[in-house]
Amino acid sequence: MTAADPLPTTATVAPAEADRTHILNLSCTDRPGIVARVTTSIAAIGGNIAESAQYWDRSTDRFFMRILFTAPAEVGHGVIHGALKSAIDGFGMTFSLTDGDTVPRILILVSKFDHCLLNLLYQIRVGWLRAEVAAIASNHPDARAIAEQHGVPFHHFPVTKATKPEQEAQVLRLYRDTGADLVVLARYMQVLSNELSTALSGHAINIHHSFLPSFKGAKPYHQAHERGVKLIGATAHYVTPDLDEGPIIEQETERVTHALSADDLVAVGRDVEARVLARGVKLHLERRVLLNGHKTVVF
Structure with missing residues (x-):
């Protein structure tokens, strides 16, 4: 390299925005396939499940589930709702979706x-x-x-x-x-x-x-x-x-x-x-x- 040569430069790459955390709570009448349908829908949008818990109340035949998962930052609640719509409608779910990164x-x-x-x-x-x-x-x-x-x-x-x-x-x-x-x-x-x-x-x-x-x-x-x-x-x-x-x-x-x-x-x-x-x-x-x-x- 001579004095006239330009100095090498390193391109600055903006860091990717961190994944966002979401909490999904749901309940519905118990039927086979609920967990599979919900988790597959989350995976389809690039979601990664960090916590999952479920319970079947036999006395009321009611199924309950809580899932904490991460998803790419660009995947907003509208996209998540869309991905889960088939499961929500198909099983008649009562559900809530919460932003887990927001301090309550x-x-x-x-x-x-x-x-x-x-x-x-x-x-x-x-x-x-x-x-x-x-x-x-x-x-x-x-x-x-x-x-x-x-x-x-x-x-x-x-x-x-x-x-x-x-x-x-x-x-x-x-x-x-x-x-x-x-x-x-x-x-x-x-x-x-x-x-x-x-x-x-x-x-x-x-x-x-x-x-x-x-x-x-x-x-x-x-x-x-x-x-x-x-x-x-x-x-x-x-x-x-x-x-x-x-x-x-x-x-x-x-x-x-x-x-x-x-x-x-x-x-x-x-x-x-x-x-x-x-x-x-x-x-x-x-x-x-x-x-x-x-x-x-x-x-």
């Missing part, structure tokens, strides 16, 4: 007890719970400092019996305006009306401070203490117009003894509630929960 957004409702709220924020911060908190709303001002500390918008929506319809309209408007995917009742001590419960159907999770069925009314742990219970627990369930009777997502119990005071039971209960709610939210956001009538299938 949650709206947290809380009252004065903040242990579940704090655990959710912690699990998000450390990356165990993949979510973004769109806002925190409360019927009390107590959680404002927590929201500000975590850089989350806070909304104080006071409520009385007379103002409940207007207050719930504010909650619903906030849910829609923030584009939240889920409402989390993190010890939100207000009973949602039938109208709001219906509007949030399948998109609101409550933590019940007992292993359902439970002691009803005020001070459940004190009632439990008076009855000498040996197990206490918590239940994460979907909100429905039937109070504390929504489909159950997650539960846990903790063994206790006669030596514990009512305050001790409260402390144990706080810990269980925070864990169960976080797990229930995680399962929902990862699209691992499928409704099966009044029950759930959790993959």
Whole structure:
């Protein structure tokens, strides 16, 4: 090479856009060939299955399936729907297709007890719970400092019996305006009306401070203490117009003894509630929960 020769150049090739992740949930009457038809359709568009789980409920003859798969970035949901249309129509499927790369957004409702709220924020911060908190709303001002500390918008929506319809309209408007995917009742001590419960159907999770069925009314742990219970627990369930009777997502119990005071039971209960709610939210956001009538299938 002489001084006059041009220097060799290396062509710059733009890196290929990474594959996108998708989550397919489906249910239908059980018949032979469902798995084969669906997986073949995914393969036909260049999809690669990373996770697959299925379940046949013999009591209802209903089949449930969850598939997490990757596909080339240029393959959008329209193409995927088109590829699956034959299977969907042929088997009469109820299905949902979710972009697995988009971080879901949650709206947290809380009252004065903040242990579940704090655990959710912690699990998000450390990356165990993949979510973004769109806002925190409360019927009390107590959680404002927590929201500000975590850089989350806070909304104080006071409520009385007379103002409940207007207050719930504010909650619903906030849910829609923030584009939240889920409402989390993190010890939100207000009973949602039938109208709001219906509007949030399948998109609101409550933590019940007992292993359902439970002691009803005020001070459940004190009632439990008076009855000498040996197990206490918590239940994460979907909100429905039937109070504390929504489909159950997650539960846990903790063994206790006669030596514990009512305050001790409260402390144990706080810990269980925070864990169960976080797990229930995680399962929902990862699209691992499928409704099966009044029950759930959790993959």
